[in-house]
Amino acid sequence: EITLAMAAMAARLLLVLTMAAAAFAGRVGEGNAPASQNWRRGKIRAALLERIPSIPPLAFQVTPLYFEANNTENRAATTPHLLQFKGRGDDYCAMMEPLKDRLFEEHGVRIRCFEVWQDTKNLELLRIFDNGRCGGVPFFYNKRTKRWICGATTYDNLRKWALDEMCDPFLAPRELIEKQQNEQGEMQKNIQQFVQKIKATAREKMGLSVDDDEDD
Known part of the structure; x- marks a missing residue:
């Protein structure tokens, strides 16, 4: 989307400069030209302006593809298709930290984390992936399988989700239920x-x- 917008802007600028140069070159004889010829030149200019590609109105809207392409934080040390949305200071999110560490120790898998309570861009990304299914944190989303988990869960359920297996989207740990x-x-x-x-x-x-x- 950004490339398309830049190409449109470049094409518009090039065409405007070309028209300006042509108008300057032809202005010498324009004063003595017949009125019909000047009118014809004006029509040609108007037609050219209508053909200039316009910039897409949503070219700079934050989308998952654009956002992730520009968010390189800890990407090298994480698994790109495993996402977690969390809130700083949330008890349920804190419950998942030891399970994530165990997941890395046993399977070498790290989850990309996005803090949503203090970052509006991350919150917008959460709304896109959540799509009204959970409405809270922690929220886990696997982009490869499209499977997700809402809230704190068990280690076994988190492991299945991370390894692209079937998982329960609402399986809370026993201690939380108690x-x-x-x-x-x-x-x-x-x-x-x-x-x-x-x-x-x-x-x-x-x-x-x-x-x-x-x-x-």
């Missing part, structure tokens, strides 16, 4: 305690004892 279950249990416990407190306050205002409430 943590979420514990948090949900704690939340339910807090809700129950809150409800009991409201009931106790209501009984107190109504002058009822616990035994009276149980009899009802």
Whole structure:
């Protein structure tokens, strides 16, 4: 796209310079030329201007191909088709770092990482590859197989994804599931305690004892 835009600009500039030179050379006799001849010259110039190729309006839009061609950070030490989008300081992204190190030690595979919370270009690239499938980080995308993983996952699932095998896009690690279950249990416990407190306050205002409430 950039090459096309530059070629269009060069062609336009060359044609404008050619027309300017021709106009300057013919201006000597233009004053004495018939009006019909001057009118014909104007029509020719207008026709030439219409044939000048215009610059594509989206020539400089960030696309995956253009962005990756200009993003050489750590490319030599990574596997180009394996991408991870992450957020700095995110707990789930931090959970994946030891698994990525193990993946490199056992299979020699490194994943190209793009930080999206503080880099708008990386965020735009995430939106292109995510396409509404995950909506968060970490997000892993394999450009070769088009397979992806949303969120933290197990090492075995990450290994399958990196080695171009079938993987589960939403397989969370066991410890994360247990943590979420514990948090949900704690939340339910807090809700129950809150409800009991409201009931106790209501009984107190109504002058009822616990035994009276149980009899009802």
